[in-house]
Amino acid sequence: MTMPLYASPEQVLRERSELARKGIARGRSVAVLKYADGVLFVAENPSTTLHKLSEIYDRIGFAAVGRYSEFENLRVAGIRHADLKGLQFDRRDVSARALANAYAASLGSIFTEQLKPFEVEVCVAEIGATSEEDQLFRLTYDGSIGDEPRFVVMGGHADTITTKLKESYEPGLALVDAVKIAVDALRSPTTTGSGSAANGNGDSEPVKLEVAVLDRNRPRRAFKRIEGAALEAVLPAPDKGDAAKDDAEAGKTEDEQKDGDSAKE
Amino acid sequence: MENTSGLSGAALPASYFSTATSSFIDFLKTQAPELLPSPERAARLPVSGLEVPHGTTIVAVTFDGGVLIAGDRRATTGNLIANRDMDKVHVTDEYSAVGIAGTAGLALDMVRLYAVELGHYEKLEGVPLSLDGKTNKLAAMVKANLDAAMAGLAVVPLFVGYDTEAADSRRGGRIVSYDVAGGRYEEFGGYHAIGSGSMFAKSALKKLYDPDAGAEGAIRAAVEALYDAADDDTATGGPDLARRIFPTVVTVTAEDGALPLPAEQAEAVAEAVVNARAEAARPR
Numbered sequence: 001m002t003m004p005l006y007a008s009p010e011q012v013l014r015e016r017s018e019l020a021r022k023g024i025a026r027g028r029s030v031a032v033l034k035y036a037d038g039v040l041f042v043a044e045n046p047s048t049t050l051h052k053l054s055e056i057y058d059r060i061g062f063a064a065v066g067r068y069s070e071f072e073n074l075r076v077a078g079i080r081h082a083d084l085k086g087l088q089f090d091r092r093d094v095s096a097r098a099l100a101n102a103y104a105a106s107l108g109s110i111f112t113e114q115l116k117p118f119e120v121e122v123c124v125a126e127i128g129a130t131s132e133e134d135q136l137f138r139l140t141y142d143g144s145i146g147d148e149p150r151f152v153v154m155g156g157h158a159d160t161i162t163t164k165l166k167e168s169y170e171p172g173l174a175l176v177d178a179v180k181i182a183v184d185a186l187r188s189p190t191t192t193g194s195g196s197a198a199n200g201n202g203d204s205e206p207v208k209l210e211v212a213v214l215d216r217n218r219p220r221r222a223f224k225r226i227e228g229a230a231l232e233a234v235l236p237a238p239d240k241g242d243a244a245k246d247d248a249e250a251g252k253t254e255d256e257q258k259d260g261d262s263a264k265e
Numbered sequence: 266m267e268n269t270s271g272l273s274g275a276a277l278p279a280s281y282f283s284t285a286t287s288s289f290i291d292f293l294k295t296q297a298p299e300l301l302p303s304p305e306r307a308a309r310l311p312v313s314g315l316e317v318p319h320g321t322t323i324v325a326v327t328f329d330g331g332v333l334i335a336g337d338r339r340a341t342t343g344n345l346i347a348n349r350d351m352d353k354v355h356v357t358d359e360y361s362a363v364g365i366a367g368t369a370g371l372a373l374d375m376v377r378l379y380a381v382e383l384g385h386y387e388k389l390e391g392v393p394l395s396l397d398g399k400t401n402k403l404a405a406m407v408k409a410n411l412d413a414a415m416a417g418l419a420v421v422p423l424f425v426g427y428d429t430e431a432a433d434s435r436r437g438g439r440i441v442s443y444d445v446a447g448g449r450y451e452e453f454g455g456y457h458a459i460g461s462g463s464m465f466a467k468s469a470l471k472k473l474y475d476p477d478a479g480a481e482g483a484i485r486a487a488v489e490a491l492y493d494a495a496d497d498d499t500a501t502g503g504p505d506l507a508r509r510i511f512p513t514v515v516t517v518t519a520e521d522g523a524l525p526l527p528a529e530q531a532e533a534v535a536e537a538v539v540n541a542r543a544e545a546a547r548p549r
Contacts, residue, residue, distance in 0.1 A: 054388070056388070077281035080281045086381065102275060103277075
């Protein structure tokens with residue numbers, strides 16, 4: 001039997017951190033921010049089926065970056081945690097705080113006990129009755145947990161995007177404005193030179209966006225994906241901005257929006 | 266995930282991370298079986314005259330563009346009224362609703378778990394179950410209750426849903442009934458009733474049902490049928506004008522999904538029915 005080389009715990013943890021950080025930095029970014037009616041999630045996601053954003057419970061949403069299979073596991077576990085608690089007690093007793101703590105404990109033990117840590121970063125958001133009661137929790141690969149008063153940015157160019165968002169963010173934004181600053185911020189690393197190459201698709205075509213909201217005006221399930229025509233309507237118009245065409249399609253857009261809603265719910 | 270157990274008690278157990286199933290009920294079986302209805306225990310009980318509250322009449326009617334389900338509000342224990350204003354019709358997801366007859370306690374538990382099951386599946390999979398998937402799931406839950414039914418604690422649900430994949434959107438409303446053994450029967454006739462007053466309600470609907478009626482006409486027919494059931498069946502509660510207790514109605518349509526009828530509207534329809542009956546009974 002061969003003895004493994006000795007590595008100090010400090011070094012082991014440092015190497016695991018490095019591995020997780022590298023994994024997360026390769027991925028595209030997600031921004032989660034509070035707006036007037038709740039919480040907005042915007043993710044750069046080329047896939048339309050492998051979601052980065054998800055509903056956990058009536059008023060709780062989930063966003064993640066990193067390795068899909070790993071955060072998908074966390075998402076499923078979170079939904080089970082929430083549904084079990086809601087059945088055991090009442091739907092009102094399910095809280096993002098409890099879920100975030102459970103995630104933190106799980107991520108923490110995976111980080112210390114397993115060979116490879118989860119290469120993920122997760123945000124759990126919950127909306128309350130008013131904007132002040134909305135909560136955003138950020139969880140990192142090592143099980144650290146923090147709550148953020150305004151917004152959470154995770155993934156590849158988190159620093160650049162955070163800086164950009166810091167400049168443009170204000171509390172109580174309308175949905176359209178919130179989407180605009182989030183999209184501008186997410187696309188800022190790619191437009192400032194070196195980023196575009198890192199993004200892998202050149203600068204001609206911006207990466208597809210996955211957008212969802214937790215809207216406190218919705219009756220029971222606050223989570224709603226904004227897709228198709230509804231997404232077009234809130235996205236900032238491209239620079240060439242063809243207003244006449246927009247008007248001509250307005251009627252159709254509304255219909256499609258309705259269809260999209262009903263098909264999805 | 267094996268070695269994540271052990272250290273921290275707050276961490277999510279390994280079974281939470283399993284990808285084996287999208288069913289919440291299957292998950293409960295491994296994680297919290299005490300939260301499931303436990304028919305084994307009920308089966309061990311002697312078949313007794315145990316007096317537990319029973320829910321009674323539920324009617325379902327399809328209409329042009331959807332389907333509705335309505336129920337009276339009474340629960341009885343033997344010859345006594347156990348509850349005057351319980352809700353026996355529940356919205357279970359965006360496009361379905363379930364009404365319950367039989368042992369009230371078990372039935373409420375079942376419909377609550379059923380609603381969680383549907384939502385759970387939808388969240389995990391990203392798409393809701395198909396309408397037939399939903400009805401089969403409910404059949405399995407009724408069947409799981411068979412032992413309790415043998416001990417005298419039967420639960421019989423009535424399912425209505427709007428099939429978003431229907432070829433003809435005006436005929437998307439569907440009704441599915443069940444027997445105590447979990448048998449699942451789609452009702453193509455356009456209306457159905459379950460519970461102690463069902464014979465009278467169904468007879469009334471036989472005359473009143475109009476497949477081309479809109480939602481309003483169907484609501485009126487359903488409330489008329491419930492009135493007839495209450496008229497001849499002591500276990501079914503009629504509209505209670507003194508206490509302002511009226512039938513619960515849920516409509517399911519393509520546009521609005523499953524929507525409980527606002528109390529004022531239910532009140533208005535019920536009052537109209539009562540007044541019409543009073544008018545008809547007046548000697549000429």
